[in-house]
Amino acid sequence: MVLGGCNFKTTVACSEEVGHVSEVSLAAENAEGAAVSGEGALRLLAAAMEGRRRGGEREREEAKARYEVFVRSKKGRKESKARREVLIDLCCSAASAVAVLAFFATVVLR
Numbered sequence: 001m002v003l004g005g006c007n008f009k010t011t012v013a014c015s016e017e018v019g020h021v022s023e024v025s026l027a028a029e030n031a032e033g034a035a036v037s038g039e040g041a042l043r044l045l046a047a048a049m050e051g052r053r054r055g056g057e058r059e060r061e062e063a064k065a066r067y068e069v070f071v072r073s074k075k076g077r078k079e080s081k082a083r084r085e086v087l088i089d090l091c092c093s094a095a096s097a098v099a100v101l102a103f104f105a106t107v108v109l110r
Contacts, residue, residue: 006036006044007070032077 006028013023028041036044 006030006041007074008041008045008048032081033074 007030009027009029011023011025011027012021014020015022026041026045028036028044030036
């Protein structure tokens, strides 16, 4: 579920013998994939619980569309971050190569 720019993931574990719930986990992450702090996640969760429930087909489609927008924006940010890191790596490699060549040039041309 996407709410307030955060993605909530729930996991429920049941025991195999009797089928009772043995564990429930809730994780909240922002669009970059970073975990949302406990207090922030609880505030968002409280807001979600206080909100009115919508169950129609139209509302489900709107929620699905919001989730798809969230996923696309998260993917876009991740790709942008990866491009930026590649550019930084390339610049660092070029600067290192220039430094090594300058060192060799000073040693050889002495």
